[in-house]
Amino acid sequence: xxxxxxxxxxxxxxxxxxxxxxxxxxxxxxxxxxxxxxxxxxxxxxxxxxxxxxxxxxxxxxxxxxxxxxxxxxxxxxxxxxxxxxxxxxxxxxxxxxxxxxxxxxxxxxxxxxxxxxxxxxxxxxxxxxxxxxxxxxxxxxxxxxxxxxxxxxxxxxxxxxxxxxxxxxxxxxxxxxxxxxxxxxxxxxxx
Numbered sequence: 001x002x003x004x005x006x007x008x009x010x011x012x013x014x015x016x017x018x019x020x021x022x023x024x025x026x027x028x029x030x031x032x033x034x035x036x037x038x039x040x041x042x043x044x045x046x047x048x049x050x051x052x053x054x055x056x057x058x059x060x061x062x063x064x065x066x067x068x069x070x071x072x073x074x075x076x077x078x079x080x081x082x083x084x085x086x087x088x089x090x091x092x093x094x095x096x097x098x099x100x101x102x103x104x105x106x107x108x109x110x111x112x113x114x115x116x117x118x119x120x121x122x123x124x125x126x127x128x129x130x131x132x133x134x135x136x137x138x139x140x141x142x143x144x145x146x147x148x149x150x151x152x153x154x155x156x157x158x159x160x161x162x163x164x165x166x167x168x169x170x171x172x173x174x175x176x177x178x179x180x181x182x183x184x185x186x187x188x189x190x191x192x
Contacts, residue, residue, distance in 0.1 A: 070095035083188035088117035
């Protein structure tokens with residue numbers, strides 16, 4: 001004896017759809033193509049823009065870290081805070097160079113400021129103008145060679161601002177041959 005299997009019910013009859021209008025078909029296909037284009041185009045455009053920005057950033061960093069001498073411009077706020085060299089306002093002819101090794105990190109900085117700007121700079125470092133010693137170039141020969149500075153002619157004075165580690169020690173040389181616009185040279189070194 002064979003068991004009879006239940007039969008499936010017939011599918012309900014679906015209403016007959018009219019044939020698609022050619023204009024509607026073109027419109028539907030255009031919308032589909034637009035959606036596909038956006039789904040592919042937007043991420044692809046983002047990747048291209050991101051790659052260009054990344055490449056530019058890498059070139060900027062490469063130029064910054066491959067510098068072998070003073071670079072025109074302001075040191076970053078982090079560098080100014082770490083080396084405790086507050087560049088006063090107004091200041092121009094600003095250039096800097098940073099060296100790092102396992103033993104000592106140095107920031108070489110130069111700028112021209114006003115007479116009041118010099119007092120502001122020295123005061124922010126914790127020293128006074130009276131502490132500058134006339135005809136005393138406190139930046140050593142090694143640091144002069146690295147930075148390319150030559151201190152010849154009249155109007156030079158300097159000081160060394162020593163602080164307890166980890167605070168940096170700064171050698172400051174000021175050229176006051178133009179008393180209204182002194183030129184300041186600083187080597188700030190810290191032991192990591």
